[in-house]
Amino acid sequence: MINFCNLYSGSSGNCTYIASENTRILVDAGVSCNKIIKALHEIGIELDEIDAIIITHEHSDHTKGLTTISKKYNIPVYANIKTWHMIESLNVKDTCKFTFTTGKEFEIGDFKIYPFSISHDAVDPCGFSIFHDDKKVTIATDIGHITEGVLHQMENSNILLLEANYDDETLKCGPYPYQLKKRIMSEKGHLSNEEAGKTLAYLSKNNVQNMILGHLSKENNFPELAYQTVFNEIDMNGNICNLSVASRDFVDPMITL
Numbered sequence: 001m002i003n004f005c006n007l008y009s010g011s012s013g014n015c016t017y018i019a020s021e022n023t024r025i026l027v028d029a030g031v032s033c034n035k036i037i038k039a040l041h042e043i044g045i046e047l048d049e050i051d052a053i054i055i056t057h058e059h060s061d062h063t064k065g066l067t068t069i070s071k072k073y074n075i076p077v078y079a080n081i082k083t084w085h086m087i088e089s090l091n092v093k094d095t096c097k098f099t100f101t102t103g104k105e106f107e108i109g110d111f112k113i114y115p116f117s118i119s120h121d122a123v124d125p126c127g128f129s130i131f132h133d134d135k136k137v138t139i140a141t142d143i144g145h146i147t148e149g150v151l152h153q154m155e156n157s158n159i160l161l162l163e164a165n166y167d168d169e170t171l172k173c174g175p176y177p178y179q180l181k182k183r184i185m186s187e188k189g190h191l192s193n194e195e196a197g198k199t200l201a202y203l204s205k206n207n208v209q210n211m212i213l214g215h216l217s218k219e220n221n222f223p224e225l226a227y228q229t230v231f232n233e234i235d236m237n238g239n240i241c242n243l244s245v246a247s248r249d250f251v252d253p254m255i256t257l
């Protein structure tokens, strides 16, 4: 059994809960410790019941809560070595620091976890495929560009959380400075609704059942627009599947596999 629950998703902070019968982990801790505690309460979990936190990359919308969590709790935190160098100032206790290697599977309790490299403007950013009981959950946000390798990594996921960060036109016409727009649209930036749609249309024919759009920009996207753009693409070029949009500030319904 795998329980999956998106607690927070978006450029203002990311945190996802994934649990088996015996193991509970969080992917990223990009909001305050208090907000994580509050969200976990909504699903009946205490923060000290979490066995580990795994970190995709150093940006604050993925790491913001670590300092307080490490001060108050003894939860192991896993990141790759380059990411650890970048977040030294967050003062995670040495006894709670664990290192994985991108591209090499590791285990936490019941879970086998495969961190794969993604294209983003961080030092060694990764997505995760998490395996238990013949089930596969993949989280891939903060992706400037979908490579062939990443596309294959996402195939056969029972749940896929994929970024749909911005709508092209909304970003182009929006208030962001030119350089920032360029950064977001670059291969090391974020994924547009359209690119997410094309990716998911392909994956809908490659055994992905539950698709969740995440990490939406507050300024350059709208949940309805992201959903509709991706839905149209799947409708034209893919197969019907479960599609939803992760909430920015609300705990989403638990998905049980």
Ligand SMILES: [Zn+2]
Residues within 6 Å of the ligand: 057, 059, 120, 122, 142
């Ligand atoms: Zn990022």
Ligand SMILES: [Zn+2]
Residues within 6 Å of the ligand: 010, 011, 014, 059, 061, 062, 142, 215
């Ligand atoms: Zn991010």
